[in-house]
Amino acid sequence: MVELKKGSGGHMPEILNAEQKILHLLQSVTDPEMPFISIVELGMVEEVKVKDSRIFVRLLPTFSGCPALDMIKGDVVQKVKNEIIKLDDSLDIQVEFSFNPPWTTDRISKDGRAKLKRNGITPPPSSHREDGAWEMDCPYCDSAYVTMDNIFGPTACRSILYCNECNNPFEAMKPVANIHEKVDVKW
Amino acid sequence: MTKENKYICELLYQLADDNFIHSYRGSEWLGLAPHIEEDVAFSSINQDTMGHAAMYYQLLEQLGEGEINDISHNRSTDDFRNAILLEQVNGPGNYLEEPEYDWAFTVVRHLLFAIFKSIRLESLKQSSYEPLRHAAVKIHSEQYYHLMHWKTWFYQLMSSTEEAREKMEAAIDHVWGEFEGVISLGKYSDEISHLKLIATEEELRSEWLKRIDHLFSEVNFSIEGKPGMLSGNGRNGEHTDDLAEALAVLTEVYTSDKEAVAW
Numbered sequence: 155m156v157e158l159k160k161g162s163g164g165h166m167p168e169i170l171n172a173e174q175k176i177l178h179l180l181q182s183v184t185d186p187e188m189p190f191i192s193i194v195e196l197g198m199v200e201e202v203k204v205k206d207s208r209i210f211v212r213l214l215p216t217f218s219g220c221p222a223l224d225m226i227k228g229d230v231v232q233k234v235k236n237e238i239i240k241l242d243d244s245l246d247i248q249v250e251f252s253f254n255p256p257w258t259t260d261r262i263s264k265d266g267r268a269k270l271k272r273n274g275i276t277p278p279p280s281s282h283r284e285d286g287a288w289e290m291d292c293p294y295c296d297s298a299y300v301t302m303d304n305i306f307g308p309t310a311c312r313s314i315l316y317c318n319e320c321n322n323p324f325e326a327m328k329p330v331a332n333i334h335e336k337v338d339v340k341w
Numbered sequence: 342m343t344k345e346n347k348y349i350c351e352l353l354y355q356l357a358d359d360n361f362i363h364s365y366r367g368s369e370w371l372g373l374a375p376h377i378e379e380d381v382a383f384s385s386i387n388q389d390t391m392g393h394a395a396m397y398y399q400l401l402e403q404l405g406e407g408e409i410n411d412i413s414h415n416r417s418t419d420d421f422r423n424a425i426l427l428e429q430v431n432g433p434g435n436y437l438e439e440p441e442y443d444w445a446f447t448v449v450r451h452l453l454f455a456i457f458k459s460i461r462l463e464s465l466k467q468s469s470y471e472p473l474r475h476a477a478v479k480i481h482s483e484q485y486y487h488l489m490h491w492k493t494w495f496y497q498l499m500s501s502t503e504e505a506r507e508k509m510e511a512a513i514d515h516v517w518g519e520f521e522g523v524i525s526l527g528k529y530s531d532e533i534s535h536l537k538l539i540a541t542e543e544e545l546r547s548e549w550l551k552r553i554d555h556l557f558s559e560v561n562f563s564i565e566g567k568p569g570m571l572s573g574n575g576r577n578g579e580h581t582d583d584l585a586e587a588l589a590v591l592t593e594v595y596t597s598d599k600e601a602v603a604w
Contacts, residue, residue, distance in 0.1 A: 217393020219481055239414055253396065254475040256482060306382035310389055314381075330482050 156203060172204045172238065176211070179237050183229045186222050187309045191269045193226060197261025198253065209234060209247040214257035215311035216330075259330045275312065276326035290326045292317035300324075342407070348532045349470055351406055351422070352539060355527065355576055356461075357397035357403035358423035363454065364390035365587055367447075369436050375444060385395045393480045400472050407482065414595040418585050419578040422527065426519035428575070428584040445508035448498060449516050452491035453553065457523055458484055460537065469537040474489060487557065492556075499560040513564065524549065527576025540562050 172217030180199055181192045193199055193213065201212035211230055213257035215223050227249050239245050262270070265279035271293045279289060291298050304314040305328070312325045342350075367387040374380040402409045427450075432443035461498070462484065465477035496504045524546045526533050534541040545552075546568075557563055573579035 217389060217392065217483060218396055219388040219390070223386070253479040256475070256479045258482070304378045304382055305490065306385035308381075310385055310392075310483075328486065 156224040172209075173202050176204070176209060176234055176238060178200050179233055180211075180215075180230065182232060183226065184215075186225050188270075188273070188275070190215050190273050193230075195262065195263045195266030195269065197266070198226075198257060200255070207246060209238065209243050209245055211247070211253050212250045213249065214253070214255070215251050216257050218253070220310050222309075227251070253285065257330070259327060264325075270327060274322075274324050276315070276324065278327045281302075288326075288329060290315060292320060292324050293324050296299040344532075346404055348529055348536055349473075349538060350401060350406060351527065351529050352533050353397050353401050353473075354420075354422040355424075356388045356465075356573075357394050357401065357413075358421045359427055359454075359523075360390050360394035360397065362421075362423045362584065362587060363427045364388075364394060365591055366429075366431055367451070369431055370442065370447065371440060371442075373436075373440055382490060386490065389483050389487065396476045396480065400476060410595065413558045414592045418580050418588060421575065421578070421580060421584060421588075423575050423584075424519070424523040424525070425570075425572045425575045425579070425581060425584075426516065427454065427521055428580060428587060429572075430479075430583050430586075431521075441498040443508075443512065445498065445505070445512040446515060448491060448494045449509060449512040451487075451570070452495045452556075453513075453520060454523060454594065455488045455491050455518050456552050456556070457520075457545070457549050459488060460545060460552070464540040464545065464597060468539060469538075473538065495556070496560065499562065499602075510562070513562070517564055517566075520567045522572070522574055522576070524568065525570065525574055527574065 161283055174327075177194065177199070180202070181194050183193045185191060185193065185196060197215065198213050199211070200214050201210070203210040203212075211234070213226070213230070231247055234247050239247070245267050245285050254268065262277060270277045273291050276290045276293045289298070290300060292300055292315075293319065299318045301316045302313065303316050303319060303323070306323055307314045311327055313328055314323065315326055344600075364387045367383060367390065370380075370383055371387075372380065374383050389592070394413070398409045399458050401407075401412055406412055419421050429450075432441050433448060434440040434442070459481070462477045464479040465473050466481065468474050488563060500506075524542055526539070526542050530542055539545075554563075572581055575584075
């Protein structure tokens with residue numbers, strides 16, 4: 155069990171306290187390819203658990219081939235070590251990526267969406283349309299008069315678009331949803 | 342190892358190695374694709390595909406097959422279980438010297454494989470092996486965009502100039518002659534399907550043929566006969582020199598100093 159200093163009462167509040175502290179700390183871990191948004195806002199943090207002298211953090215990768223994953227993992231380990239383990243050096247930290255549940259774009263928080271938009275990246279729609287069509291407005295002028303230039307962009311999770319209203323190129327985050335059913339592919 | 346795990350591993354190697362070598366062949370187009378936007382798109386697709394391979398290798402690691410980098414980089418050619426179609430070179434020449442790669446072959450190979458990959462993932466989502474179900478859900482959500490990409494190229498080139506059409510039809514002939522090797526589940530096919538790890542070869546084949554028939558009919562094309570396996574069955578460890586050459590390049594850094602590769 156974790157014994158954070160000055161813990162009062164039983165163990166439960168202390169653990170809760172430690173877990174909340176870690177979660178708070180993870181707000182400062184950002185995606186190196188989008189340094190303005192945290193992994194918490196992106197919805198990548200699935201689980202933070204403190205048990206038997208061990209801190210366990212489970213993260214969900216956005217795209218499976220994302221090269222930023224190792225950097226994010228390293229950043230989590232380092233920040234948690236610096237801040238939490240100095241309170242109790244018997245703690246061990248383990249960070250794991252998992253695909254269950256799969257990360258989907260509806261996990262991005264409201265704050266996260268606002269930050270994406272402020273940085274010229276249209277956030278993905280929070281719900282996925284049955285026919286797979288996207289509605290992506292320009293993040294600068296909100297016009298819907300936009301053209302898709304390339305569904306694949308500078309990173310696995312982004313696409314490149316162009317606004318015909320304000321003549322700005324912009325990016326959009328690819329919608330990722332669970333395609334549960336057998337999909338009859340018609341394009 | 343239990344008998345059941347043996348067949349799970351056998352299937353996982355097929356899935357992992359298919360994606361691994363397919364991603365590598367795709368990556369050889371970097372800087373050579375028809376235009377700059379295609380370079381960006383294709384790189385992204387290859388990166389995703391390597392991610393898919395890594396997911397399957399990770400499942401193998403969890404089953405005690407060894408450390409993930411070792412599994413992917415330290416096996417001999419005849420331990421690979423990928424389909425031969427996917428290991429074949431992109432065309433004459435090589436990446437560094439006079440690459441005269443065949444774009445029509447690339448488009449056809451990628452699209453026909455992408456369609457098969459979708460069917461395979463739909464089936465894996467119902468696999469009796471739970472970790473495979475989770476991986477399939479994740480991969481399918483990304484693969485959706487790949488399929489869309491290759492369909493766009495296919496429709497455009499099939500309805501472009503006469504020369505384009507000829508090259509595309511020649512590419513379809515080539516891919517057709519090897520595609521049975523992609524559909525094959527290898528010598529343990531019965532065991533793999535009995536365990537309900539994935540649908541049977543027959544089911545996968547018939548669904549694929551149905552979708553291909555639909556695809557071809559949209560561009561006024563049809564093909565006679567069944568898909569073949571001209572160069573052998575990669576699922577049973579049969580491979581061409583193309584795989585040996587690719588693995589030599591892929592593993593060059595890793596094998597040069599194994600101590601140094603401690604990422």
